[in-house]
Every structure is written in structure tokens, then in C-alpha cells.
Amino acid sequence: MSQAVLITREPVVNKQRSITANRLVVHAPSVPVAVAALNALAENWPANHTVFVSLGRLVPTAELMGWQMPANTMVEIPAPALAYEQTKALIPQLQEAGINLCLSWYQPGMQLPEGAEFRFVLADANKLPTPAGFPGISIATGLADLDGFATAVKNGYDGASGWFFFKGVKAAKELAPSHAQIVRLLNLVRNEAEVKEIEAALKLDVALSYKLLRYINSPAFGLMVEVQSFRHAVTILGMDKLNKWLSLLLVSASKDPLAPALMQAAIARGRFMELIGAAFVEKREVDNLFITGAFSLIHVLLGTTPEAVLGEMTLPEPIIDALLRGEGIYRPFLDLAIACERLDPSALSEQIAKLKLRAEDVSKALVSAVAFADSLQFG
Incomplete structure (x- = not known):
């Protein structure tokens, strides 16, 4: 498998439509390779907003602690990864280091590890129209456009992640x-x-x-x-x-x-x-x-x-x-x-x-x- 690490990104906005965080998704063949790539970005790291960091489809493990995490980092934990003991063991290490956690791919009724605290919860608003009972601040994903964002906020979501605001803007024929x-x-x-x-x-x-x-x-x-x-x-x-x-x-x-x-x-x-x-x-x-x-x-x-x-x-x-x-x-x-x-x-x-x-x-x-x-x- 290629050792190349690719990073994609999207913004996180609140109900007032202001950017509150940048979300970076690290696509890597393994956690150690991802850690090496992240450490290499220390001098260029965005410092003005919180940065959500997702390891994509990798299972987060204790090897992530090899990353010298900037203070504004928030680590995403995919809900399916909670089935793995390695991820359960990582969570208290991150919390002890003062790193806030974000739970992604959340599903209502799922069992959360004892003592785990999630500041944000990312969920597909198409599958979960309302965020009732979420164990953290709710962030909608999967929105198609501005109308979808308005609906998500109306239904109780605290913000959204993605590029939905590129779509749904009504175009005027001439400049103001x-x-x-x-x-x-x-x-x-x-x-x-x-x-x-x-x-x-x-x-x-x-x-x-x-x-x-x-x-x-x-x-x-x-x-x-x-x-x-x-x-x-x-x-x-x-x-x-x-x-x-x-x-x-x-x-x-x-x-x-x-x-x-x-x-x-x-x-x-x-x-x-x-x-x-x-x-x-x-x-x-x-x-x-x-x-x-x-x-x-x-x-x-x-x-x-x-x-x-x-x-x-x-x-x-x-x-x-x-x-x-x-x-x-x-x-x-x-x-x-x-x-x-x-x-x-x-x-x-x-x-x-x-x-x-x-x-x-x-x-x-x-x-x-x-x-x-x-x-x-x-x-």
C-alpha cells in the first residue's frame, strides 16, 4: 500500500453561520504514517480556530499519542471504532493530555465507554434529522445546500460541517x-x-x-x-x-x-x-x-x-x-x-x-x- 498521506478539509460553522473550526481528514495507510505526516505540519498549523482531526477510516489507536498535538486540536473518534479495545484505551490517554474529543458517525442508543466525554458529535442529518439525546454539541453532516442547513438548525442542530453553503445562493443578474x-x-x-x-x-x-x-x-x-x-x-x-x-x-x-x-x-x-x-x-x-x-x-x-x-x-x-x-x-x-x-x-x-x-x-x-x-x- 502506498505510504502517501493525503489531507482533505472542510469548515465547521455554528448556527450563526460563522466558522468555528476547520476539519482536516487525514487519509493514510496506518496510524503511525498519519502521525509522521501530522508532526511534519507543526510549523504550518492553523492556530486561529479549533482543528477537528479525523483519521478517515482508520481505527484510532494509542499510536496517535506519538503526534505532538497543537493545543487547538480536537480528535475525532468514529463511533464504529468504539468496538475496538485499542480505541477504548486511547480515549483516556487523550483526555488526560487535555485533548478534546469529537464523536463522528454517531447513532442513537449506542453504548459509549465509561468516562468518555465528547465535546462535539457529528451525525448525518439526513439519517438523524433531529439531534435529541446527543452526548455533545451537535454538528450536522451530509447537507446538500443552504436550505438543508436551515432545516438542520430548525430541528435543533448546533452547527454543520461541509461545503453546503456553496449551493442554494440565488444569483442576481447584475452587481450591487x-x-x-x-x-x-x-x-x-x-x-x-x-x-x-x-x-x-x-x-x-x-x-x-x-x-x-x-x-x-x-x-x-x-x-x-x-x-x-x-x-x-x-x-x-x-x-x-x-x-x-x-x-x-x-x-x-x-x-x-x-x-x-x-x-x-x-x-x-x-x-x-x-x-x-x-x-x-x-x-x-x-x-x-x-x-x-x-x-x-x-x-x-x-x-x-x-x-x-x-x-x-x-x-x-x-x-x-x-x-x-x-x-x-x-x-x-x-x-x-x-x-x-x-x-x-x-x-x-x-x-x-x-x-x-x-x-x-x-x-x-x-x-x-x-x-x-x-x-x-x-x-
């Missing part, structure tokens, strides 16, 4: 005026307009100026000095780099309650593409990879169609090829990013093979991208 203003701003930058002209456009919306400076001065950007104005930003960053950060303004423009979850997903995609694709494109194109990933969900964020929003923007042809035509040099990296969001390791393995990448490099880029997206404040 506030979104159109940001598109105009981006076009000015892309077309290398005079700084004073761009500054004038920014001054029409003070909130945009504030957001832009907050993003640029965030720890994720890593600047040694504080940027205090747009003109200062141009001096330090240059127009090409600034274009990437102005793109964040558009990604973060939605006022929908689910916007923060969508923003995290979009920016994580962009950062992942930037990290994994940097070795394949010229240096000046790396920011275009970020924009491709971030804009791959822009239509969902703004409640419109891809054609409506992208058709108004001055974007490089490779970005348009990837997002509207499903082709071109950036598309394989977007396909890889999307594969990381599915629970199917075979689909991810196929995309990794197409690009001739190493699985460990993809995992590192994935957790780094999630950490980066989480480090930005949306609001």
Missing part, C-alpha cells in the same frame, strides 16, 4: 452598486491609472480604505513597517502586489451572514494556489494564481453569476480561461484546490499526479493556506 465600485477600483489598478485617481476612488468609501489598510498591515502580510495610506502602500508594494490585496476587498464585500465562511474558503483557495503553483509560473504571475483562487467563489460571495462579475473586470486572460472556460495554465491548480475540499482521496491523488507533485507538499500548502485565511479579520 457597492460591489461595482470595488470592481471599478480594481480596474483602475489593473490599468495602472494615476495614484491620485485611485485615491479619489477609494475616498468615496472610507470603509474600503480602512479594510485595505487593515489587510495590508495584518501579520499575514509580514511587513516590517505600518502602511498608513494608499500612496504609502503603492510606494512599498507596487501596483502588481497591491492588486492582490485590492482583490480581497471584493472578496470581502458581501454582507450575507455566511460571507465570513465563504471569504475564508475563497482566500484559502487563493493562498493554496499561490503556494503550490509558485514553482510552475513566472514570479510576476504568482499573484494571479491567488486572484484566480479567490475569484473562483466570487459569484457565490456576491450573489451573482461568474459572467456578471468577471465580465466587468479587466483581468489577465489566463484568469478568465480558468474561471469562465475551465481551461488554461491556472486551471489545474484550481482543480487541485477544489479536490482538497472533497472527502474523496482518490480525486485528490489524481490531481496531484497530474501536476507531478508530492503529497506532503500539497498537505503543507493546504494547512498553510487555511492558517493564512484564518489570520485575516473579516468584518
Whole structure:
């Protein structure tokens, strides 16, 4: 069996539709191999939210204690694994180490080990419509769309895990005026307009100026000095780099309650593409990879169609090829990013093979991208 470890991920949101955790599913041939892969990710680990860690279909055993678990880790215990003595022996070790537990694949009436405490319980809301009697905070899985989420919450679920919020958004035919203003701003930058002209456009919306400076001065950007104005930003960053950060303004423009979850997903995609694709494109194109990933969900964020929003923007042809035509040099990296969001390791393995990448490099880029997206404040 291959020793490659693949990691896929999905967000966990609460009833208010805010991200409360990131869920990583580790697909490995054995627990020791999974442990080695997880230990290798220590420097890149997302720290802003709790991280649920699932070993997929592996039976969790005491070998998992070889992982130097970050403080924000929560280990998933699949309900069927409770039939194994090795898993029963692991639970008190995790609890003694201060690691919270999450029970997945839960079924009502099942016998739980004495002394086992589960902070969260994941269950398929299609099979268990109501979470009555769950031994922990209930998290719905298996939701198809936003309507499914609304129903699950109405029936008593405390939150949900998955990408259901990508579906069920009603699309408008054209951009809202506030979104159109940001598109105009981006076009000015892309077309290398005079700084004073761009500054004038920014001054029409003070909130945009504030957001832009907050993003640029965030720890994720890593600047040694504080940027205090747009003109200062141009001096330090240059127009090409600034274009990437102005793109964040558009990604973060939605006022929908689910916007923060969508923003995290979009920016994580962009950062992942930037990290994994940097070795394949010229240096000046790396920011275009970020924009491709971030804009791959822009239509969902703004409640419109891809054609409506992208058709108004001055974007490089490779970005348009990837997002509207499903082709071109950036598309394989977007396909890889999307594969990381599915629970199917075979689909991810196929995309990794197409690009001739190493699985460990993809995992590192994935957790780094999630950490980066989480480090930005949306609001």
C-alpha cells in the first residue's frame, strides 16, 4: 500500500453561520504514517480556530499519542471504532493530555465507554434529522445546500460541517452598486491609472480604505513597517502586489451572514494556489494564481453569476480561461484546490499526479493556506 498521506478539509460553522473550526481528514495507510505526516505540519498549523482531526477510516489507536498535538486540536473518534479495545484505551490517554474529543458517525442508543466525554458529535442529518439525546454539541453532516442547513438548525442542530453553503445562493443578474465600485477600483489598478485617481476612488468609501489598510498591515502580510495610506502602500508594494490585496476587498464585500465562511474558503483557495503553483509560473504571475483562487467563489460571495462579475473586470486572460472556460495554465491548480475540499482521496491523488507533485507538499500548502485565511479579520 502506498505510504502517501493525503489531507482533505472542510469548515465547521455554528448556527450563526460563522466558522468555528476547520476539519482536516487525514487519509493514510496506518496510524503511525498519519502521525509522521501530522508532526511534519507543526510549523504550518492553523492556530486561529479549533482543528477537528479525523483519521478517515482508520481505527484510532494509542499510536496517535506519538503526534505532538497543537493545543487547538480536537480528535475525532468514529463511533464504529468504539468496538475496538485499542480505541477504548486511547480515549483516556487523550483526555488526560487535555485533548478534546469529537464523536463522528454517531447513532442513537449506542453504548459509549465509561468516562468518555465528547465535546462535539457529528451525525448525518439526513439519517438523524433531529439531534435529541446527543452526548455533545451537535454538528450536522451530509447537507446538500443552504436550505438543508436551515432545516438542520430548525430541528435543533448546533452547527454543520461541509461545503453546503456553496449551493442554494440565488444569483442576481447584475452587481450591487457597492460591489461595482470595488470592481471599478480594481480596474483602475489593473490599468495602472494615476495614484491620485485611485485615491479619489477609494475616498468615496472610507470603509474600503480602512479594510485595505487593515489587510495590508495584518501579520499575514509580514511587513516590517505600518502602511498608513494608499500612496504609502503603492510606494512599498507596487501596483502588481497591491492588486492582490485590492482583490480581497471584493472578496470581502458581501454582507450575507455566511460571507465570513465563504471569504475564508475563497482566500484559502487563493493562498493554496499561490503556494503550490509558485514553482510552475513566472514570479510576476504568482499573484494571479491567488486572484484566480479567490475569484473562483466570487459569484457565490456576491450573489451573482461568474459572467456578471468577471465580465466587468479587466483581468489577465489566463484568469478568465480558468474561471469562465475551465481551461488554461491556472486551471489545474484550481482543480487541485477544489479536490482538497472533497472527502474523496482518490480525486485528490489524481490531481496531484497530474501536476507531478508530492503529497506532503500539497498537505503543507493546504494547512498553510487555511492558517493564512484564518489570520485575516473579516468584518
